[in-house]
Amino acid sequence: MTVAAVKPAAPRRRLRPTPGLIAGLTVMAALLLLALVAPWIWGDEAEALGGTPYLPSSSEHWFGTDPQGRDVLARTLVATRTTLLMCFGATAIAAVGGIGLGAAIWVAGPRVREIGQRLIDVMISYPAVLLAMIVAAVLSPGAVTSVVAIGLATCPAFARLTTNLAANIAARDFVSTARLLGVPPLRLLRRHIVPNIAEPLLVLVSVAFTVSLKALSGLSFLGIGVQIPSYDWGKLLADGLQDIYNNPAPVIGPSVAIVLAGLAGGLIGDGLAAALSPNEGGGRARGDRAKVKAALGALDASAAAGAVAVADDLVVSLPDGTRLVDGVSLSIAPGEIVGVVGESGSGKSLTAMSLAKLLPEPLRSDAAQLRVGDLDLTGNPSRSRLATEIGIVYQDPSSSFNPVLKLGGQLTETLRVHGGVGRGEARRRAVEQLKLAHVTHPEARMKQYPHELSGGQRQRAMIASAMLTKPKLLIADEPTTALDVTVQAEVLKLLLEANERDGTAILLISHDIAVVSSVCDRVLVMYSGRLVEELTAGQLRAKDAQHPYTRALLAATPAVDEDTEPASIPGRPPQPADRPAGCAFAPRCALVRPVCHEERPLLRITGTGSRAACHVVGEPAEAGAPAAVEAGAPAAVHETSDVPAGPVLPEQGAAQDAEETAR
Numbered sequence: 281m282t283v284a285a286v287k288p289a290a291p292r293r294r295l296r297p298t299p300g301l302i303a304g305l306t307v308m309a310a311l312l313l314l315a316l317v318a319p320w321i322w323g324d325e326a327e328a329l330g331g332t333p334y335l336p337s338s339s340e341h342w343f344g345t346d347p348q349g350r351d352v353l354a355r356t357l358v359a360t361r362t363t364l365l366m367c368f369g370a371t372a373i374a375a376v377g378g379i380g381l382g383a384a385i386w387v388a389g390p391r392v393r394e395i396g397q398r399l400i401d402v403m404i405s406y407p408a409v410l411l412a413m414i415v416a417a418v419l420s421p422g423a424v425t426s427v428v429a430i431g432l433a434t435c436p437a438f439a440r441l442t443t444n445l446a447a448n449i450a451a452r453d454f455v456s457t458a459r460l461l462g463v464p465p466l467r468l469l470r471r472h473i474v475p476n477i478a479e480p481l482l483v484l485v486s487v488a489f490t491v492s493l494k495a496l497s498g499l500s501f502l503g504i505g506v507q508i509p510s511y512d513w514g515k516l517l518a519d520g521l522q523d524i525y526n527n528p529a530p531v532i533g534p535s536v537a538i539v540l541a542g543l544a545g546g547l548i549g550d551g552l553a554a555a556l557s558p559n560e561g562g563g564r565a566r567g568d569r570a571k572v573k574a575a576l577g578a579l580d581a582s583a584a585a586g587a588v589a590v591a592d593d594l595v596v597s598l599p600d601g602t603r604l605v606d607g608v609s610l611s612i613a614p615g616e617i618v619g620v621v622g623e624s625g626s627g628k629s630l631t632a633m634s635l636a637k638l639l640p641e642p643l644r645s646d647a648a649q650l651r652v653g654d655l656d657l658t659g660n661p662s663r664s665r666l667a668t669e670i671g672i673v674y675q676d677p678s679s680s681f682n683p684v685l686k687l688g689g690q691l692t693e694t695l696r697v698h699g700g701v702g703r704g705e706a707r708r709r710a711v712e713q714l715k716l717a718h719v720t721h722p723e724a725r726m727k728q729y730p731h732e733l734s735g736g737q738r739q740r741a742m743i744a745s746a747m748l749t750k751p752k753l754l755i756a757d758e759p760t761t762a763l764d765v766t767v768q769a770e771v772l773k774l775l776l777e778a779n780e781r782d783g784t785a786i787l788l789i790s791h792d793i794a795v796v797s798s799v800c801d802r803v804l805v806m807y808s809g810r811l812v813e814e815l816t817a818g819q820l821r822a823k824d825a826q827h828p829y830t831r832a833l834l835a836a837t838p839a840v841d842e843d844t845e846p847a848s849i850p851g852r853p854p855q856p857a858d859r860p861a862g863c864a865f866a867p868r869c870a871l872v873r874p875v876c877h878e879e880r881p882l883l884r885i886t887g888t889g890s891r892a893a894c895h896v897v898g899e900p901a902e903a904g905a906p907a908a909v910e911a912g913a914p915a916a917v918h919e920t921s922d923v924p925a926g927p928v929l930p931e932q933g934a935a936q937d938a939e940e941t942a943r
């Protein structure tokens with residue numbers, strides 16, 4: 281599997297500075313300049329004693345004088361340095377500590393993560409200033425104590441945002457791919473998670489600056505912040521308050537300064553949030569569904585010796601024992617293209633992800649046998665072998681690649697990390713694969729970010745990436761669903777080319793019966809986490825399906841070359857937790873018998889050579905019994921013979937193909 285990247289790079293995003301951002305940055309730059317020069321220019325004036333205390337505003341002292349007769353304007357300007365230094369210090373502690381804490385919680389296992397998140401929630405529910413006041417009161421009051429206290433009190437906000445954003449990014453396809461590549465958690469965090477959550481964290485930094493400013497000024501105002509002879513704006517505000525009813529001038533200077541700095545922080549935060557919007561780019565062309573069919577032809581079934589992938593009695597379950605995939609057995613021969621169809625939630629993706637050992641937490645898989653080649657997936661298989669022997673193409677090309685890394689690095693990483701291939705050779709092979717995948721300007725693409733490619737080009741690049749190590753098994757999970765139909769046809773053609781060229785077996789998951797029946801050799805039909813029928817693509821094309829569910833699916837598929845209206849399947853599949861004891865399809869099946877509610881039907885070879893899990897298939901049709909579906913239903917159901925549960929061996933699949941050919 282070939283995806284993740286080598287060198288983190290700054291995201292190439294279209295920065296659209298808003299007037300607010302420009303204003304905020306300008307004010308902040310002016311304040312920073314002031315912080316730099318004010319102590320040199322007005323330092324002496326600000327410290328000079330001997331003046332008249334509590335002087336009102338005058339041309340000599342714009343904001344009057346303080347209780348010691350010092351010029352308040354000069355002191356306000358000089359206090360800029362201390363105030364900003366404290367704010368930046370507290371913000372840095374909050375950001376570094378909070379992001380570190382959030383990252384540590386995310387990297388830790390699910391149990392620690394849950395406890396950590398609860399603790400953060402509790403910490404956040406206490407106001408930061410209150411927390412800081414307690415810390416400042418317990419330790420001796422002073423500038424450093426206040427900075428540490430406010431920094432620590434703001435940490436939980438960063439920690440919570442980090443864990444939430446990390447969890448969000450961790451669910452993305454490119455992170456799954458990196459996990460498949462065996463990237464350790466810390467590296468995953470540094471390379472794939474942090475760069476992708478940097479923008480919202482940056483916005484939080486500016487918010488934290490404003491929060492720190494208010495909190496630190498508040499602590500100094502209350503007398504538990506900066507202590508004499510040091511002073512910040514909060515301390516100046518407290519000094520001015522002593523005679524505010526007679527002489528309000530001294531509070532104006534520090535008040536204006538606090539408002540200005542707070543406003544600058546807020547404007548920068550809002551401006552950054554608005555300006556840093558990613559450019560997904562790429563419009564979609566229009567097309568015609570018929571071209572999908574026209575562009576594609578069926579392939580001959582592979583007749584190789586040993587299965588390249590086997591799942592025997594695969595169960596994927598939730599921690600409470602609910603079975604999301606319930607006893608699926610399948611096998612894929614080398615070079616074979618096996619399709620998996622079924623309604624949404626039928627367990628297609630979880631079955632496929634089990635074969636890549638990429639189940640999301642907290643799901644677990646159990647199987648009598650689960651392997652790809654000789655790689656036993658029930659244990660702890662070599663990550664390196666997993667990465668090179670299994671390729672994955674995801675549904676959404678926009679989330680398949682890490683958006684902040686250039687394609688070149690992402691394409692070459694597996695070869696370099698797991699194949700021991702040098703940088704130059706890895707790039708050469710990546711460019712070659714891009715060419716094979718008909719990616720335009722492959723050399724230039726290597727230097728581009730994913731968002732600079734159209735959806736179709738990205739999916740081609742994804743296929744090139746997945747094929748770089750010449751995997752034994754390529755899992756394509758709805759690879760065309762997010763694409764326009766004309767691009768769909770080209771992408772499917774690419775998969776076929778890769779299959780023909782390298783003999784890679786493909787597990788193709790799709791909602792679209794037309795797609796699987798034109799591309800695949802064999803098709804598995806899933807319903808409610810179970811395999812209900814297994815038939816050849818030829819049988820599917822001929823609408824020679826046996827299971828009432830498959831026939832209903834066929835009838836519900838709109839045909840471009842027929843006038844018949846597609847028939848919808850009444851009802852909905854059961855939730856995995858409410859799956860009925862007998863046949864899961866029974867509540868929706870027009871051919872249902874009492875036995876269907878009581879006994880789970882086993883997969884049995886039918887008279888046509890397919891395998892169907894149905895009590896009714898093979899039984900003589902009852903007089904007057906309603907057809908399962910109006911359209912696409914065969915004239916009669918065929919005889920069946922029981923077969924033991926377990927994966928269909930390649931020989932069995934080949935026998936079915938031979939049988940079909942003979943017919």
Ligand SMILES: Nc1ncnc2c1ncn2[C@@H]1O[C@H](COP(=O)(O)OP(=O)(O)OP(=O)(O)O)[C@@H](O)[C@H]1O
Nearest residue numbers: 604622623624625626627628629630631640641856
């Ligand atoms: N991480 C998860 N936690 C809990 N339940 C899950 C999780 N992932 C999937 N499921 C549930 O498992 C069942 C099978 O999901 P799966 O994604 O395999 O279905 P699917 O056939 O691939 O559906 P779709 O075509 O919509 O992708 C569904 O009921 C789904 O809600």
